[in-house]
Amino acid sequence: MRNWEKYIRKVEPYVPGEQPKDVNVVKLNTNENPYPPTPKALEAVAAFDIDRLRLYPDPEASVLIEAISNRYNINKNQIFVGVGSDDVISMCFMTFFNSDKPVLFPDISYSFYSVWADVHKVKYETVALDENFNIIPETFYKENGGIIFPNPNAPTALYMELDKVEDIIRHNQDSVVIIDEAYIDFGGKSAIDFVNKYDNVIVVQTYSKSHSMAGVRIGFAFGSPELIKALNDVKFSFNSYTMNAYSLICGVAAMEDEDYFNAVVSKIINTRETAKSKLKELGFSFPDSKANFIFAKHESVPAKVIFDKLKQRGIYVRYFNKEKIDNYLRISIGTDEQMEKLYAALKEIIKEEK
Amino acid sequence: MRNWEKYIRKVEPYVPGEQPKDVNVVKLNTNENPYPPTPKALEAVAAFDIDRLRLYPDPEASVLIEAISNRYNINKNQIFVGVGSDDVISMCFMTFFNSDKPVLFPDISYSFYSVWADVHKVKYETVALDENFNIIPETFYKENGGIIFPNPNAPTALYMELDKVEDIIRHNQDSVVIIDEAYIDFGGKSAIDFVNKYDNVIVVQTYSKSHSMAGVRIGFAFGSPELIKALNDVKFSFNSYTMNAYSLICGVAAMEDEDYFNAVVSKIINTRETAKSKLKELGFSFPDSKANFIFAKHESVPAKVIFDKLKQRGIYVRYFNKEKIDNYLRISIGTDEQMEKLYAALKEIIKEEK
Known part of the structure; x- marks a missing residue:
């Protein structure tokens, strides 16, 4: 060797x-x-002046942040965007999970959580689902350095009602709680309102499923202004220009065509x-x-x-x-x-x- | 708090x-x-079936790897691509710089090197340039956990001849040596041939300058098959789908239009x-x-x-x-x-x- x-x-x-x-x-x-x-994306692509590809894209992705802000009626300083929700969640691990206590997530869940924990040298523990694959809120009521779970969960597709989600948040005011809502638009109710009620909550969504745009690579997160600022600080210290020109314009078109x-x-x-x-x-x-x-x-x-x-x-x-x-x-x-x-x-x- | x-x-x-x-x-x-x-990029964008945006892009970015392989006459298993050379170099820090010894780079150089070292918890030391801003190869002849320098250097624009680059490589066979060639196409000679001669060398280039495509966010690296495999393993463990559909097709068009x-x-x-x-x-x-x-x-x-x-x-x-x-x-x-x-x-x- x-x-x-x-x-x-x-x-x-x-x-x-x-x-x-x-x-x-x-x-x-x-x-x-x-x-x-949406056909509006094709129109936006056709209208785009390709000469502008020579320039770096807007590092703040302002047009996209604004479109998301309008659609969800939430302040621009409460929105973070990244290259797919994988990028957004990985950035969350890096930004929020720096305690010595383990981060908690369900034992049957999105397989990347343990990978990001390892990559970012974050300790973790998994919590068990019940025999029908339901998340048991009480399993999260113990000391931890952060919590993440998908709602609906993957790969089970099971949705947890918002009162249970809120129970988990209320019992965990000492760490950041991330709700990964990649599949929320297919019948669940988003936890987005909790980001105004609790300043330690992050809700992550994606363009890859409900928006028919897995190919553009956009994920986004909602949170308190403090949490979003922390995410942006880490992102900008790392790679400022991640959102490419075409993804930005397609992303805006999709958000606008409700x-x-x-x-x-x-x-x-x-x-x-x-x-x-x-x-x-x-x-x-x-x-x-x-x-x-x-x-x-x-x-x-x-x-x-x-x-x-x-x-x-x-x-x-x-x-x-x-x-x-x-x-x-x-x-x-x-x-x-x-x-x-x-x-x-x-x-x-x-x-x-x- | x-x-x-x-x-x-x-x-x-x-x-x-x-x-x-x-x-x-x-x-x-x-x-x-x-x-x-290149106008060929516009043709490629117009010819692209936007319906395919609903699908995840090819995680291996095969079409792009192939275009780069043809252009530079180098094997496909010696090419890595990422979201701009910032992403590529950050991934290199994460993949190759895991020693306890410090990574070395010039004290006047691309400002992100120290940032990535901090983000990935890598020790580093800077080495001094001479009074005319030239890199002094001998400053790199000491124990280290890796080496990175741009050629031409930034922000000085100074190019170092390849015999000096090779001196640095020959004196550092125990660590990975990265040559950041963001600006090489404007009159310098690329160190690309060294990746076949030395299996510890990575050469990084970008679409952002000479290819007029800062907006598409593509960087790429050449190296030995072992080094490229290690980079891909880390990338795939982290975020498999980073290269979006439009960047891939624009990237191919640019590579083909020499x-x-x-x-x-x-x-x-x-x-x-x-x-x-x-x-x-x-x-x-x-x-x-x-x-x-x-x-x-x-x-x-x-x-x-x-x-x-x-x-x-x-x-x-x-x-x-x-x-x-x-x-x-x-x-x-x-x-x-x-x-x-x-x-x-x-x-x-x-x-x-x-």
Whole structure:
């Protein structure tokens, strides 16, 4: 071993959901939106003077912050933006979680939390869900250096009512509490009002799901002016110009077109509710979903078998080879047409396996 | 002080060069390219199917890696890409600089190096330049946990010949040596061949200057397959999807249009050489520049006075209120027309101050 190799950081590389290059794949594996972004984004892109690409983008992303401020009726100094909610949450870990006490998050949850804790050298402990995958607020009532949980949770899709979220916040006034609302627009109620009521709360959302813009990489966070200032100070000390020109203009267009957003979200919710009956008929059970995916297991066919056989048929869903959830599939909600293909394939597979 | 405030990371916020919203400003303050990006980028943007924004971008940025690979005739497994060279270098600090020995860089250099060292909790020491701002290779011949320097250096614009760069590398086979070539295309020779000769060398370049694409946020690095794999492992463990869809397609278009690139770079070099005579005539002296900026002081008028008076006239240059360089201005090379405005304004200001 050469000497410099000793100083290379060792990490467990994350394996993201497959991004097949074949466009004929029915892609229900990464919780993307099956509908295109608002047509206003295309207009904004066409109207953009490409000569301006030679300039650094506005480091403060002012146009985007303003569009988000108008849409959510919240002050501009309470909004932070980053390169996807992964960037926003990683920045939160770096900014807020510098205590010696462990940060808490659910044991079945977004897999990146433990990764960011490791990257930023933050201690953590996981707290157990109940036997139906519900978050138990009381598990968070102990000494900690910070709290983060998704609502709805991933990959379970289970939503926690806001009174329980508030219970967790009220019992944790000594640390920063982050609510990761990547999937909130599909039927849950956002905790956004708590950022005005409690100055230690951060609510994170994303363009990647409900806004049909995973490709632009924008995440955003709401918080008290103190917390947002702290995030910006760290971000500016680190990499000032992260939000590129096209993402800014697409992001503004999406925020401004609330009607389009509402129509898309309604369609996905309708398809999801149909999917719940269809999957039940096929012998699946699942926690009740308020997200754009369903976390389902079959009464007789193992998840891994279904996963592989769906893939052979050009239908991609997500399978996690992890304790407690290794008999579940995470199925993103696609268009009605895509879902019909899924039901037909599942029917065949279940028949084959009988 | 509330308890959670104790755990907030304290940082020295970086103040980026001003990005005035007034488009009439003659903007010579952030080393941007005065010419637009290749027209091929506009074609690529127009041809892009915006519906694909709903999908996550390819986490491996394959199309971009391939375009860079073709252009530089280097293997794809020797290329890493990130959100601007700031992101790339920060990721290098995180990945390679985990020794207890200090990382070395010049005392007058890119101001972010010390910031990233602090953010990633890396020890560092600066090494002195000579009285003419040249890097002295011998100052790097001591125990260290890594080395980074820009070539040409910033903000001095001074280029170091490749035999001296190689001296530094040869004397430092026990740590990773990073050569930050943000400005290399304006007349210097790249150290890229050293990444095949030495497996501990990283060469970093950017789209922000010579490619006229500061707005797309792309930086890239060359290195041995081992070093590039280590960078990718850290990046994927952290935030897999950082390169957004539009940046990828613009980045490919720019890499492929080498003729346009060469024409733009030649124009800037010509303008810079004219600027050298003009500024000398006006009483300025400066290290010989091989970058797209000149680091100049005036024989009688203090830099701060010139800076303020230029700004009043709508001409922005950069002034650093820092020891050893606080009588210098960093002037980006603009179009010939912009530079004529600069010379005229400088003439007036110098006359006023006599």
